[in-house]
Amino acid sequence: MKQVHVAKHAPEAHLIRGFLESQGIEAVVRGEYLTSGWGELPVDLCSVWVVDEAQFERANELLVDFLKGGFARKFSGERWTCPQCGERLEGQFTACWNCGTTRK
Ligand SMILES: [Zn+2]
Incomplete structure (x- = not known):
């Protein structure tokens, strides 16, 4: 144990x-x-x-x-919101297309 x-x-x-x-x-x-x-x-x-x-x-x-949170991310593919500009992004993107912020 x-x-x-x-x-x-x-x-x-x-x-x-x-x-x-x-x-x-x-x-x-x-x-x-x-x-x-x-x-x-x-x-x-x-x-x-x-x-x-x-x-x-x-x-x-x-x-x-x-x-x-990596585990949930691997399997959920959920949408996420850019913490920098608030853009809504699909789960497969690892960075914001609007401002380039990397997904945490
Ligand atoms: Zn952004």
């Missing part, structure tokens, strides 16, 4: 766990039910762990790509 990501909140952790599992990597979320020991103060930091450490490197690479 190896920690691959610390999420800000439970939904993020579960999103990432679901993503990894969709890639065939078994993962678990830890931390969401912890309390401080002083009462009901919730611990809102959740971490995502890869069960099989042999898959950690791959999980980490996929996750970096996923968090940068």
